[in-house]
Amino acid sequence: MAYLNISNVDVVFPSANGAFIALREVDLTIEKGEFISIIGHSGCGKSTVLNVVAGLLQATRGGVLLENKEVNSPGPDRAVVFQNHSLLPWLTVYENVRIAVDKVFGKSKSKAERHDWTVHNLHLVHMDHALDKLPGAISGGMKQRVGIARALAMQPKVLLMDEPFGALDALTRAHLQESVMEIQAALDNTVLMITHDVDEAVLLSDRIVMMTNGPAATVGEILKVELPRPRNRLELADDPTYNHYRAEVLRFLYERQRRPEAA
Amino acid sequence: MEGQTQAIAANTERQPPSSPPPPMPAPISPARQRTVAIVRAILLPSAVFLLVLAVWTLVHYQVTRDIPTPVEAWTQAVAVFSHPFYVTGPNDMGIGWQVLYSLGRVMAGFALAVVVGIPVGFLMGSSRAMHQAFYPLVQILRPVSPLAWLPIGLLVFQAKDPSAIFVIFVTSIWPVIVNTAAGVQAIPQDYLNVARVLQLGKLEVTRRILIPATLPHILTGMRLSLSVAWMVIVAAEMLTGGIGIGFYVWDEWNNLNVSSIIVAIGVIGLVGIVLESLMNLVQHHFDYSRR
Ligand SMILES: Nc1ncnc2c1ncn2[C@@H]1O[C@H](COP(=O)(O)OP(=O)(O)OP(=O)(O)O)[C@@H](O)[C@H]1O
Numbered sequence: 001m002a003y004l005n006i007s008n009v010d011v012v013f014p015s016a017n018g019a020f021i022a023l024r025e026v027d028l029t030i031e032k033g034e035f036i037s038i039i040g041h042s043g044c045g046k047s048t049v050l051n052v053v054a055g056l057l058q059a060t061r062g063g064v065l066l067e068n069k070e071v072n073s074p075g076p077d078r079a080v081v082f083q084n085h086s087l088l089p090w091l092t093v094y095e096n097v098r099i100a101v102d103k104v105f106g107k108s109k110s111k112a113e114r115h116d117w118t119v120h121n122l123h124l125v126h127m128d129h130a131l132d133k134l135p136g137a138i139s140g141g142m143k144q145r146v147g148i149a150r151a152l153a154m155q156p157k158v159l160l161m162d163e164p165f166g167a168l169d170a171l172t173r174a175h176l177q178e179s180v181m182e183i184q185a186a187l188d189n190t191v192l193m194i195t196h197d198v199d200e201a202v203l204l205s206d207r208i209v210m211m212t213n214g215p216a217a218t219v220g221e222i223l224k225v226e227l228p229r230p231r232n233r234l235e236l237a238d239d240p241t242y243n244h245y246r247a248e249v250l251r252f253l254y255e256r257q258r259r260p261e262a263a
Numbered sequence: 264m265e266g267q268t269q270a271i272a273a274n275t276e277r278q279p280p281s282s283p284p285p286p287m288p289a290p291i292s293p294a295r296q297r298t299v300a301i302v303r304a305i306l307l308p309s310a311v312f313l314l315v316l317a318v319w320t321l322v323h324y325q326v327t328r329d330i331p332t333p334v335e336a337w338t339q340a341v342a343v344f345s346h347p348f349y350v351t352g353p354n355d356m357g358i359g360w361q362v363l364y365s366l367g368r369v370m371a372g373f374a375l376a377v378v379v380g381i382p383v384g385f386l387m388g389s390s391r392a393m394h395q396a397f398y399p400l401v402q403i404l405r406p407v408s409p410l411a412w413l414p415i416g417l418l419v420f421q422a423k424d425p426s427a428i429f430v431i432f433v434t435s436i437w438p439v440i441v442n443t444a445a446g447v448q449a450i451p452q453d454y455l456n457v458a459r460v461l462q463l464g465k466l467e468v469t470r471r472i473l474i475p476a477t478l479p480h481i482l483t484g485m486r487l488s489l490s491v492a493w494m495v496i497v498a499a500e501m502l503t504g505g506i507g508i509g510f511y512v513w514d515e516w517n518n519l520n521v522s523s524i525i526v527a528i529g530v531i532g533l534v535g536i537v538l539e540s541l542m543n544l545v546q547h548h549f550d551y552s553r554r
């Protein structure tokens with residue numbers, strides 16, 4: 001049995017003109033330590049899949065098993081990095097991470113250990129210089145870093161990221177991608193990441209899950225990315241294998257699953 | 264002299280075209296800018312103030328001599344403020360006491376409004392059913408003139424002080440309710456999702472998410488509420504009597520002591536400003552979005 005098992009998930013939203021079938025029979029198994037990207041056109045249902053795994057949304061049919069236990073409510077073992085950071089603006093950078101640390105390790109770690117663990121995780125994302133800043137006083141990229149630190153600090157079984165770098169400029173995005181690759185290499189996290197950036201998907205993933213267009217979206221193809229790690233974006237730019245993977249994803253997105261409005 | 268200036272002008276004209284473009288007007292130094300800003304901040308309001316004094320004086324000479332001149336009012340103000348806390352009898356106290364009694368009633372009514380209004384606002388904001396239940400009542404009662412409540416208060420409480428406090432309460436509670444409810448409704452779903460992922464308990468969600476997230480709205484509601492309360496107290500006290508700045512105005516009117524009324528108007532305005540600034544301070548201290 002796989003580490004994380006998404007089996008036969010249907011999600012139906014009630015709507016004014018009848019039921020809206022968002023997902024139909026989504027099936028996916030993920031091994032421990034794997035880095036999986038979900039890619040697909042806007043509105044196809046990527047966030048819906050992630051929310052079902054997070055437990056924030058109940059599947060209409062089918063379900064999710066994590067280490068053979070059914071997931072039916074949210075919990076810190078499936079930490080989420082939200083699309084727009086969602087830091088609590090009245091808490092400092094430190095407190096935003098500390099609230100998660102206190103919740104998860106309140107019983108198992110001493111106060112001093114929890115402090116060290118909070119600072120350690122902020123250090124991982126290079127944000128330990130701004131512990132006392134409020135989110136309003138730091139840049140978008142920094143907020144996203146803190147959001148990642150908060151999720152890492154929960155030591156989740158699965159790290160769920162919903163377009164974590166979507167709102168960032170290309171340079172900041174590249175920096176954060178490097179950080180995530182370093183951290184994943186060091187900690188061997190199991191990661192499920194949503195993206196709509198083809199390069200990001202190929203660079204970071206062990207497998208890329210390509211979704212068909214909605215309604216009733218499902219897994220279209222799964223591409224195994226067998227590039228050795230650590231990966232370097234500059235070296236890969238001229239690597240034929242890398243470009244082959246890239247082309248595969250592009251072909252899926254723009255030939256097989258053209259945007260409905262572009263078709 | 265004239266020839267010299269001409270020569271200089273001619274000289275500048277003859278500069279080769281490759282020279283840098285004519286200099287921009289010299290930038291004003293920051294220090295100078297600040298001086299200008301200060302002078303303006305003082306001059307402009309002073310001009311308006313003088314204009315008001317002029318109209319006021321004109322009213323005295325052209326409309327009715329019953330309105331005192333600014334000088335007469337000033338003399339009265341000096342007299343009133345030289346003994347603000349005198350007590351010569353239960354109905355004859357200095358203006359300081361009048362203000363304090365009024366503030367006491369305002370604070371009592373305001374505190375009640377806050378204590379009742381915040382929970383009601385939370386209920387309305389967090390539950391659809393509660394919103395549907397309370398919304399029509401709020402909409403109907405909100406625009407009712409404060410003084411329409413006074414007879415009800417007098418009948419129910421059979422006493423002046425509680426009636427005045429009741430009027431304050433019932434007119435100043437609406438901004439608290441409406442703003443609190445709006446604040447709760449405006450909490451982004453993301454914050455609540457964070458709470459769900461962290462598995463925060465109901466109490467923790469309230470303490471760590473709901474209250475801080477709505478605090479800016481609540482404080483705005485409280486600020487509006489307090490200024491309404493202070494505005495209403497004068498009218499309420501005019502009708503109920505007793506010690507208080509409102510009754511003071513009424514009393515001086517009966518004595519045809521118009522100078523004192525004008526002094527009282529100034530005092531009411533000043534106290535209003537003080538209350539507003541205090542609320543602003545509180546807002547600065549507790550409101551993350553303003554820090
Ligand atoms: N709560 C909801 N009620 C009704 N319909 C919903 C709800 N949430 C999502 N949908 C619909 O389900 C479909 C999938 O939405 P989802 O947010 O998962 O897309 P997405 O792939 O994440 O898009 P994007 O790339 O733009 O984030 C969309 O058509 C959306 O309108």
Ligand SMILES: [Mg+2]
Pocket residue numbers: 046047048162
């Ligand atoms: Mg999405």
